[in-house]
Amino acid sequence: MEFSSLSMMKLWKEWHLRVTVLLSLTLQIVLITLGNRRKHNHKLWISIVVWCVYLSADVIATFALGIITNNVSNICDEEGVSMDANNELTAFWAPFLLLHLGGPETITAYALEDNELWLRHFLGLAVQTGMAIYVFIMAWTGSHLLILYLLMFVAGLIKYGERTWVLRKASIETIRESIADDVMNLFFDQTNFVSDERFTLFEAYRLVHIYFRPLFLNVKVPLLFRYSASIPYIITSTTLENRFKIIEAALGFMYDNLYTKAPLLYTRWGLGLRVITFFLTSSVLVLFPVVVIHDKHKFSNTDVTITYILLVGAVILELYSAVLILSSDRFLVWLLMHRKFSTLKSLESFLTQKRWSNNMSQFSLLSFIIKEKRLPCPNILKRLRLDKKLEKQWYAADMEIPKSLKTLIWLYLEEKSRDRNGPTNSIHVDCVGPDFTEELEKSILAWHVATDIRYELDGEDIKRxxxxxxxxCGLICQISRYMFYLMALHPNMISDENMNHITLRSILWAARSLKFTNKIGICERFNELLTVSETYLDQRCLVLESESENDIKKFLKNILPGLLRKLSEQELEERWKIISWTWLEMLPYAAIKCRGIQHAQHLRSGGEFLTHVWFLASVFLEFTHKDFKSNPSDDPILFNSVMPLLKR
Structure with missing residues (x-):
């Protein structure tokens, strides 16, 4: 047993540096390939993997650099022991770790909060650079290998410095300071823009700087600098599909500015530094075999192989970065701004890229209640106490956004914009359901339940x-389930305040206790479900304040049943007019009410359709949350025109 332990320790001492260095390179490869995919991929596994790798990459690289520093220090402390060739070779790995700490171009920050920690990264830059310099000084023997060390050290220092600079550039304070200057610099002659694609990209780039960044920070831009004259031009001169493309490209640019090295890469300095780092790493790759051949008997074959892997990996990462730069929308805009139209034309012919997930997740409360989809390994997850956390995510179904839904939302908002100053007393409709301008969360819950129930009960009549x-009706249900998905899984996009989930939790508990087996059963016994929910509140005493308890009981006992009763009293078409109008008002209202920083946070996970609606409503049509009403009587023309919209 003791012999086995000693042999394992010896093996670990021999291989621990080699393993960590190779692991550091592997993590860089994963980051550069997956870091940009989260921009247009909504899958949870992408976010989890990128999160784990992003947090691990710096730790592993720092750990490996610490091992090298410790090894060099131990050798120098021992009397009569000189630095041999193998130790020089392992010391040569230190600048590669600086290169890894600089990170790939596709991801500098996992979340917005990382940008605010740029000072911490600056301190890390100083400390890790100091360690690399210490290794160089301690390992100096005047050999050719340490000359290559200097070349790689410069490349690593540039990459690490780039990352720190970009993090500072993407911090809120720096963005706030740069808004006015960016707006002033973006008035650019667009007479030479021929294709729709060129127009789309450049308008998207300008919209990001003039509208999105101020909205993201809640900064008001003076009217003198606002680019308002081009918004009507965009609306009238492009198709509906192109308007959404402009939004997609704009949000893609915003993602690049916040989470990648784009703010530096597409400047003359950035491109110059990229050429320098590529030249340095390529030169070292070419020169290293000469050093190895000259001293081929001094080096360990294993360490030489690892060094080749590090060098080839560094060059491949540089080449891959160059391909990503040349195939990006931002590079096309750079070509436009510098009038490189011949180069642009040659690139346009083969560049096709996905700009966002085009995804709108769905979450149906009725499906959740009857457990339509079972969690895998439920007993194991229950023991780990992860079942409740993962169950909501498991029931969130991804769906591609249909063009008909985009058309419906745009036509409704366009009609609302056209008639916002029109008559407001054509027809009286009784106020149905809670006021979403006062209680958005409860309104989403109430209207989602009502919409799902009526869609089930009216199914055959709707088809006829x-x-x-x-x-x-199907599109309206998709909006309903999307809004409920946001409420259940991303409540921060619905409310700035701490939400009270007792209402939702009590309904779920009661529903599961009644053992429903199908959606029709839930619809027919929903009054019984609400009664059990109220009993659950009394028994569990989860709400401590009497006012909140009375408020929730009122919701369960009066508001939700009252909404279902009023909808049931209407004729089929009139009922769905009310449901449709409510969701078409509530969706843009919630989008505008959501804080800009929350919209920006979700760009890193494929983006949310709510952000695109926000852009449509607040930027293209200049709506505010005060323009949306909770009572159809306040908006009668729109109420009457809801159903024919798709027939246009």
Whole structure:
């Protein structure tokens, strides 16, 4: 047993540096390939893997650099022991670790909070650079290998410095200071923009700097600097598809500015530094075999192989970065701004890239209640106490956003914008349901339940009413389930305050206790479910304040049943007019009410459709949250025109 332990320790001492250095390179490869995919991928596993690798990469690289420093220090402390060739070779790995600490171009920050920690990274830059210099001084023997060390050290220092500079550039304080200057510099002659794609990209780039960044920071830009004249031009001169493309490209630019090295890469300094680092790493790759051949009997074959892997990996990462730069929208805009139209034309012919997930997740409360999808390994997850956390995510179904839904939302907002100053008393409709301008979370819950129940009960009648009506009701249900998804999984996008989840939790507990087996059963016994929910509140005493308890009981006992009753009293078409109008008002209202920083946070996980609606409503049509009403009587023309929108 003791012999085995000693042999394991010896093996670890021999290989621990080699393993950590190779692991550091592997993590860089994963980061550069997956770091940019989260921009247009909504999958949870991408976020989890990138999060784990992003946190591990710096730790592993720092740990490996610490091992090298310790090894060099121990050798120098021992009397009569000189630095041999193998120790020089392992010391040569130190600048590669600086290169890894600089990170790939596709990800500098995992979340917005990382940008605010740029001072911490600056301190890390100083400390790790000091360690690399210490290693160089201690390992200096005048050999050719340490000359290569200097070349790689410069490359690593540039990469690490780039990352620190970009993090500072993407911090809120720096963005706030740069907004006015960026706006002033973006008035650019667009007479030479011929293709729609060119127009789309450049307008998107300008919208990011003039509208999105101020909205993101809640900064008001003076009217003198606002680019308001181009918004009507965009609306009238481009198709609906191109308007959404402009939004996609704009949000893609914003993602690049906040989470990648784009703010530096597409400047003359940035491109110059990229050429320098590529030249240095390539030169070392070419010169290293000469050094090895000259002293081939001094080096360990294993360490030489690892060094080759590090060098080839560094060059491949540089080449891959160059390909990403040349295939990006931001590079095309750079070509436009510098009038490189011949180069642009040659690149446009083969550049196709996905700019965002085009995804709108769905979460149906009725499906959740009857457990339509079972969690894998539920007993294990329950023991780990992860079942409740993962269950909501498991029931969130991804769906691609249909063009018909985008058309419906745009036509509604366009009609609302056109008639915002029109008459407001054509027809009276009783106020139905809670006021979403006062209680957005409860309104989403109430209207989602009501919409799902009526869609189940009206299913056959909807089909008999015709394909256009069926399509319209289906689209409204998709909006309902998307809004409920946001409420259940991303509540910060719905409310700035701490939400009270007792209402949702009590309904779920009661529903599961009644053992529903199908959606129709839930619809027919929903009053019974609400009664049990209220009993659950009394028994568990989860709400401590009497006012909040009374408020939730009122919701369970009066508001939700009252909404279902009022909707049931309407004719089919009139009922779905009310449901449709409410969701078409509530969706842009929630989008505008959501803080800009929350919209920006979700760019790193494929983006949210709510952000695109926000752009449509607040930027293109200049709505505020005060323009949206909770009572159809306040907006009668729009209420009457909801159903025919898709027929246009």
């Amino acid at each position: 009413h015709g394909p256009a009506f069926e399509l319209h």
